[in-house]
Amino acid sequence: MSAPTEVELPGRVLAVDYGRRRIGLAISDELRITARPLRILERKNRGDVMRNLRAVAREWNARLIVVGHPLNLGGTPGEMAEEAARFATRVRKELGIAVELVDERLTSWAADREVATPRRRNRAQEPRDHVAAAIFLRDYLEREHPHRRSTRPGKE
Secondary structure, eight states: OOOOOOOOOOOEEEEEEOOSSEEEEEEEOTTSOOEEEEEEEEOSOHHHHHHHHHHHHHHHTEEEEEEEEOOOTTSOOOHHHHHHHHHHHHHHHHHOSEEEEEEOTTHHHHHHHHHOBTTBGGGGGSOOHHHHHHHHHHHHHHHHOGGGOOOOTTOO
């Protein structure tokens, strides 16, 4: 009789909300069911961004990185979408981890709505890039594994 083998978990997904000044990060759990905001990286230079991203990916043992692809409402790529695609290619090359582009239309708007509470309207002025990353990561996870749909307000 052979010893039981360890079940391989899908592994964490790291979401990256690319921006010219800040990069928002979110992380999934190992089963890829939940997503939560992680942190915001301030962009100083390309080398620092890649070093910090590599450190976060290692710390959380990310097996996949999804980069937000800010398409126009009509689905066409604009200047920022092209910049995000170039960034995703650079991440794939420098970190050696699988990278996918994920449609992130309206996630900044949704993040604004999540952080702006009736008691703290001024929170909408705080950086919310990591919240936007968590929103598109959650949507990505639900699309990839519809049978694992997380429960959140307003969703059946």
